[in-house]
Amino acid sequence: MTQRLFTKLLGVFLLLLAVQMLVVEFLIHRIGERAAGEVLGVLGRDALWSALLALLVALPLSAWVSRRGKARLRRLVEFSRRIADGDLAARIDIQGGDELSKVEAALNKTAERLAQDFAELESGRAELAVMLDSMQEGVVAITSNGAVRWSNAVMQGIAGLQLIPGRPLLHFVRDPNLLACVRGALERSELCVGRASLLAPGRVFEVNAAPLLSGGALVVLHDVTGIEAAQKSRREFVANVSHELRTPLTSIQGYVETLIEDPNPSPETTLEFLGVILKNASRMTRLTEDLLALASVESPDYKVKLQPVRARVLLSDAIDSIGGKFVDSGVELQSTSAPDSLVMADPDAMHQVFGNLLENALKYAKSGKRIRVSARLLASEVEFTIQDFGPGIASEHLERIFERFYRIDKARSRESGGTGLGLAIVKHIVQAHGGRVWVESELGNGASFHFTLPLAPVLENPPQPAQQTPAAA
Ligand SMILES: Nc1ncnc2c1ncn2[C@@H]1O[C@H](COP(=O)(O)OP(=O)(O)OP(=O)(O)O)[C@@H](O)[C@H]1O
């Protein structure tokens, strides 16, 4: 606006000067030098005054306009510097309506747009980071020279330390399989799939290292510890079952062949051999029954038929059903205490639990001469205990004793007809009831097998002092 005014004033001033020069020229030619001198005297004074006046107005005005222009340019430079430094909130004050102010408005709009795009990008990036952090898999992006570009929270957890971007992956991860896979993806630009077991103690990961189009690679680690353990357990199970079946089968086959090959076996030999064959056949029957029972309790469809049962009744039923075996063996079966509280139990399944624990005590702790069975009321459950005074169990076996086929002394256990599945079945049944099972023992000091059953959810089942029940023989 002011610039335009200044230009107009300057134009008028120059026009006046031009007109004055034309008039002087005309007077010199038309009215002679003398008359012209007079006229010029008058005109010259006026022109001088008007020129001076115009100069007085034009000079400060031009100085002001130039100062103002410079200040606006400085503001523009300062604005560009702030934007370049990432301050996208920076804006210029728009002054007037000249060309420069149009540039200022356009720059403000650009900055606004930039800020908007940047905010959208930032929120997209944050969303992606949240998604990657909530993944089950560890993810790490690697630059083309093997440095960490980015990693998610799971990856940090696996490595056990923070993967600092820019540092080589080798500084944080030492598993040779993983590093070889990453190298393969970077150098040959092809997907590499492998296994890493040295990243975290006891854990196995499947590694997928894929080359990125933009250079570098993306590595994804999937925890397959559970799958590996299940596969190993399945392999061991098949090997154990085959072994357990092969032993009696080989024996049966051997004795049958001997009997067939002997044209005239004595009746005593025949009887003895048939006895061995029967024992091995029974062992196989027992094994298949145990395997079927285990398959049933391990199945995801296995459901116990829970009903409120008095703890005292559960205990006395168990003692009644196995009591005869104790009488024959000469081992004393003592029952000390049992609360009258109602527990949630499947009586048939409980029969299996008590049966196995009492038979074990009879099989492996006969030397202790007596076995004590008891139950006590806890805050929300009843704890049952089968205690023997036999040889006990060494501490290194206590953790593993509930595993399938785990036997402390395989030869002795096999001799006594044990398959090593009983405690595994017990564990599954108790857990299906919502209870816990454990063993306490010291070598030479007998063993105590404990398990709990939750109390029945009835109001008229207040905690009562434990009642003494008469000892059962
Ligand atoms: N009361 C006990 N005292 C000492 N050792 C025991 C006792 N109970 C169990 N064990 C040991 O724990 C092992 C596992 O017991 P478990 O009941 O699972 O198998 P098992 O008795 O050998 O065979 P199954 O019960 O299938 O016939 C036994 O082989 C035995 O070595």
Ligand SMILES: [Mg+2]
């Ligand atoms: Mg057993």
